Amino acid sequence: MSATLNDYRAETPTWCPGCGDFGVLRAIQRALVDLEIAPHEVLVVSGIGCSGKLSSYIGTYGFHGLHGRTLPVAQAAKLANRNLIVLAVGGDGDGYGIGVGHLVHAIRRNVDITYIVMNNDVYALTVGQSAPTTPRGRITRSAPYGTPEEPVSPLGMALGLGAGFVAQGFAGNVDHLVAIVKAAIRHRGFALVNAFSPCVTFNPEFGYDYLRARLFDVDQDPGYDRHDAMAAMRVLSEKGGLVEGILYEDPAAIPYDEALPQFAKEPLVAQVAPLDDATRQAVLASFGVTS
Amino acid sequence: MATHRHFMSLIKGGHTHYQVRVSSRPVFTAGDRVDILVAFDHGAIEHDAHRLHAGSIVLADQAARPALPAGCPASLVVLDFEALAKKAGSPILANTVALGASGALLGLASEALDDQFVRRFGSKGEEVIAQNRLAYRLGWQSVAGLGLRPPGKPEKPPAAKRLLLHGDEAIAWGAVEAGARLFFAYPITPASEIMQWLAVWLPKLGGAVVQVEDEIAAINGAIGASLAGVRGWTATSGPGLSLMQEGIGIAAMTETPVVIVDAQRAGPATGLPTRPEQSDLNEVLYGSHGDQPRIVMSPATTADSFVVIQAAFNAAEKYQCPVIVLTDLNLALDRQTVDLAAFRFLPIERGEIDTVPGNYGPHKYPRFAVTEGGVSPRPIPGVPGKTFVATGDEHTPEGHITEDPAARVEQMRKRLRKLDGAATLGDEAIWYSGPPGADLVLVGFGGTYGPIAEAQEELVAQGYRVGHAHLRLLRPFPAAELARLLGAPALVVEQNATGQLAGEIRRQTGAGNLRSVLRFDGNPFTAAEIVGEAREVLEA
Incomplete structure (x- = not known):
């Protein structure tokens, strides 16, 4: 029996009315239903911040972990049980600030997980400090004279690192985000989805109307080639990062776990056992014991 | 045979030596x-x-x-x-x-x-x-042809199957015997040898070493793997352990089993990175913010490293909390010959792991049910009808985030009582040898076992009534058992500058008649210096 949206509803969200995270949650729920995946087959690993609460609201297995540490947990869980669909979710502070080191290596390692970053350009749960995505000059509670740093360019960084799937969506366009999340889950390997998720309370400037008026949809551009990483770099540069859609996909990417021949057997979760006698004898021989 | 490798944190140059001691009976140090x-x-x-x-x-x-x-x-x-x-x-x-x-x-x-x-x-x-x-x-x-007389030649020992290995190898082998197939780590002296051994063997066993970007990723990876149902673990030394403290806390809070090996070296900071010390004790006992349950085991010998790591995996799953296995550089890296008979194989015990499908609605399953013993059944992701979220926020029995005072108190007490009276190690928390009513008890933990045991032997040969108590379990602390042994004055032998073990013994047992023998110059204890200190006490 296929799962329904109701199976993907758990606790009642505590987000502010109008929060972009509602749209992201809805998009993930619909994507999973569309892909005919049951909630118990999914592990959602979330970080700290408003977006980190998503794992509580979606009804799947979940781990609401440490700030910035979703990716190590998610990658390891996937290696332990390759039958699980593993999603990591968090905010831009979580993924591009405190946890950005893990993002670099998750891209390099290419474990088959999907990482959805709810990007609102601000630290919201701590009530309005600058984020790594906050534009230079913007006044926030931690930068009353204007944010002094340049913002990170997460998608440009991911492309530069050779990520196999790079996309950007928008909480104000859930239908499109559903399609993006489905493609990200289907992609074999690490998939990054940066989802603009407006904070209506602490960063209304970067809101629905602002984004709707500016986002350029590459998926609607018949001339756009999503298998060309340089095209993705170009369009990001031309549009100042305000694009929407699947920017890049490498269908030939081989995930970490598929590249290791020893993982071909059943998932490791089914293999918690001592050494068999032949292997134990080989170990003993390596320590100098002759049988 | 016992060996000791003395090396410096250099690739070329400096003084380095390899010491080998051969004996017809078991020896645990390379000798003085x-x-x-x-x-x-x-x-x-x-x-x-x-x-x-x-x-x-x-x-x-x-x-x-x-x-x-x-x-x-x-x-x-x-x-x-x-x-x-x-x-x-x-x-x-x-x-x-x-x-x-x-x-x-x-x-x-x-x-x-x-x-x-x-x-x-x-x-x-x-x-x-x-x-x-x-x-x-x-x-x-x-x-x-020079006609030199060898200074000594041991008798041939009785025939037995013997292994030549060090503590890191014993731990790595013990872990795969315990079913652990995923290892997450970042290279560091003196724990890298665990990673290197596993890198050879795990691919043959269907598993993998994941060399991660830092120790934060290592601990979180081990937790993620355990959450998903395998026996996740990591190994490090002091600097890495410091980075893992937050992760240790979330394993305790989310009741996720995890095993961490800390092969100590001389700190703080980079310290003496290739030299022995036992100065992480306070950190493994008290590190990470907040009140939380934790088990700390400390193997005494190479063969004991093999046994203790297996016990650690069983305890982590049985009590659903972090288990730290504390070793030190000498134990980790000094190769010894050990009789095969000393390697005990423990059965794999997975505690209340739950793989039976259920009928619960989304996040209705009481993963953190309040139980008498504090441990609740733990479904593995993938089991239908029992979905839950393990959150680092305080939570209800169903894993829902809460700030309700009663729920907070109930969950905190549930977590903390898991280790009340628990037989976490499964066998002796303290190895004691010596006569009843000894006049002095030598106390230590970890890699000082060899020099203390040899010092005791020498003192007994000199006619003194001396006991040796070696702690293999440090959390929960075996306070009552140790207090019984400390009727006599005690000499606490440890490789650090502040007497961390002596402090812990005072705190836990109230024992007052303690004297510390400390060494923190980057070299291992010799039996002779312990004998000297003991005689000072005995003859005072």
């Missing part, structure tokens, strides 16, 4: 005195001259222009290692020449290591094997 010293440079003689005695023989390379310090009673034999090595085929063979010279002193035959060279250099081809055999013979011949 030097019978044969092979010196490739002058510094090697200077470094160890104080350990030479009248029967000692120094085999030294002519190129080092060797000389014994004034008053040194040893015999000096100068050989031209380099010339002999070149004769055998290459200057790089000088160490094999020295090996042959030592072999002749020990009464080994000139072809005694022929098979070993095949084992060691087989992959490098016939020429390399032949060169090494020749180099060994040339060294052997240069000493065999």
